[in-house]
Every structure is written in structure tokens, then in C-alpha cells.
């Protein structure tokens with residue numbers, strides 16, 4: 172970890188420098204231990220150690236410290252890893268076999284049906300689309316089955332080649348590698364805006380490539396939910412429950428660069444000339460697998476079911492949902 176370079180960051184959405192601390196270094200370390208313990212208790216004894224490592228390990232090293240912007244609410248790491256340190260992390264895992272990618276495609280495709288359905292409803296029909304961070308092509312597949320003509324762009328070469336082998340057009344690289352003259356009826360950024368070095372640039376670029384009535388769809392871990400649930404996980408009778416909500420939704424240890432909140436995301440989209448037309452509060456897809464103990468699988472299902480039910484009944488605000496999905500359209504205020 173000593174090879175990672177850090178820099179002090181300002182709010183990426185509003186440029187503000189005034190922050191409140193969400194988790195200091197010691198609290199982050201405690202979360203790392205809690206996450207390890209959480210998963211150790213929930214996997215069967217015969218689980219291969221690398222499987223356990225997968226769960227409790229992070230696509231990014233844990234943060235040094237997490238803060239919240241006073242002006243717009245964005246939750247972010249400060250200090251922050253330099254962007255150059257990020258590139259390698261997501262371009263890596265070239266050694267993953269096709270059988271693993273095929274299994275991922277199958278499970279993710281099923282969960283992406285929900286997003287494909289919502290997008291179709293909000294866009295008022297199907298059309299052309301670009302997915303930023305298309306990975307193995309699971310959403311491309313779900314969208315194609317609904318009649319969309321979606322293509323992808325992803326920095327992960329191995330996953331992109333796999334998606335291409337399934338008949339999808341995928342550009343290997345960033346959104347800047349997709350010709351700026353292209354136009355799409357939808358640009359979707361599922362589960363990766365929070366990891367990108369420059370989300371603002373990606374949203375601006377997405378807006379510029381939208382057809383006149385196009386929709387931008389974004390799914391992110393909710394920074395406000397992280398802050399709220401981790402406060403509840405600190406003490407009191409509900410602490411174990413709050414910790415389980417965080418862990419089951421992959422929020423414990425904040426393995427993200429940015430935790431967008433509804434307020435900060437609205438602002439980012441508005442700056443790009445986009446108006447939010449629909450917000451959906453959600454949970455993470457099930458993470459239990461064949462190594463998960465039975466009680467832990469039941470616990471995860473019950474917990475996520477309850478969170479979704481409370482949300483559907485409007486018993487909890489959308490801001491408490493662990494994951495947020497936001498759909499936006501070109502607004503009148505945007506620049507042509």
C-alpha cells in the first residue's frame with residue numbers, strides 16, 4: 172500500500188473545501204476489522220481462503236479518512252488516491268478465465284433486468300444506448316433482450332473481449348475513446364461513477380452525446396446512507412443491525428472514491444444541463460453464494476427485503492437507501 176500516492180482533495184461536485192468528518196483513520200480501521208469478522212462468521216468452514224479474501228477484500232484499498240462536503244453533501248475520501256494510482260486497478264484482472272466471466276454474466280444479467288425495465292419505462296421506449304463500464308456485458312444483454320441497441324465502453328480489456336465474443340460492440344477505453352459525434356437515446360453508468368477519477372467529466376460527456384430526448388441513468392452507492400448507517404452502527408441496540416445493513420450492501424469500509432448523495436448527484440447533473448426525472452432507492456444485489464452459511468443467506472434476504480419494503484411503503488426516505496438510481500433528461504437549461 173505504500174506505493175499509493177495520496178493528495179488532499181476538494182469536493183469534486185461543487186469545489187467546496189469545508190467538510191465534516193464521517194470516519195477518521197481509526198474508525199476506518201475498525202470497519203476493516205468488522206468487515207473481516209462479518210464475513211468470517213458467515214462462510215462455511217470449508218471455504219477456500221481466496222474466496223473469503225474476495226469478499227472481505229476491496230476493489231480499492233480502504234480509505235485513510237472519509238469526509239462529507241458541507242455545501243453539497245458529497246461523501247468522499249480525503250486524502251484521495253492520485254488518479255494515476257487508479258488506472259491499474261480496473262485495467263487489471265486480465266487473468267480471469269472465460270468460465271468465471273460467463274458465470275458473472277449469467278448472475279448479473281438477471282439482476283440488470285430491473286434496470287433495463289426501468290430505463291425503458293422512463294425513456295418511453297427502446298432505442299440506442301451507451302453503457303459506461305459495461306464489464307462482461309450483463310446489462311448490454313438485458314437491454315438487448317428488451318429491444319435496445321446498446322453498446323459498451325470499458326477499460327477492462329479481458330472483460331470487454333469477452334463481451335465482444337457475445338456479439339456486443341464494446342470500445343476498450345474510457346468514454347473519451349467513443350467518438351464525440353455519436354448520439355445515443357440513453358447513456359447508462361451503472362455501479363462505476365463512484366470509482367472513476369473524474370465523474371464530472373463523464374457526465375458532461377454523456378450529456379453531449381445524448382439525442383434530444385435522451386436519458387442519462389446513474390446507479391451509485393449512497394454516501395448519505397453510509398454516513399447514517401455507520402452512525403447507527405456506532406452504539407445502541409440497533410448497532411449490529413446497522414452494521415449488517417452496511418456489510419450486506421458493500422458500504423462497510425467505504426470501498427469507493429465517491430459516495431454520491433441525492434443532493435450532490437442532482438447538482439452534478441444540473442451542472443451538465445440535465446434534470447432528474449426519476450429516483451429509485453435500492454439495495455445491493457444478493458451477494459450470498461454456495462459458501463455462505465444458510466442462516467446468513469436468510470439474514471441477507473430478510474434484511475434486503477425489509478429495506479425494500481420500507482422504501483416501497485415510504486416508511487424510510489430514499490436518502491437511507493444503500494444504493495441510488497437516478498434518471499435524468501436534457502433540461503431546458505442545458506447548453507446545446
Ligand SMILES: [Zn+2]
Nearest residue numbers: 182185240243
Ligand atoms: Zn460539494
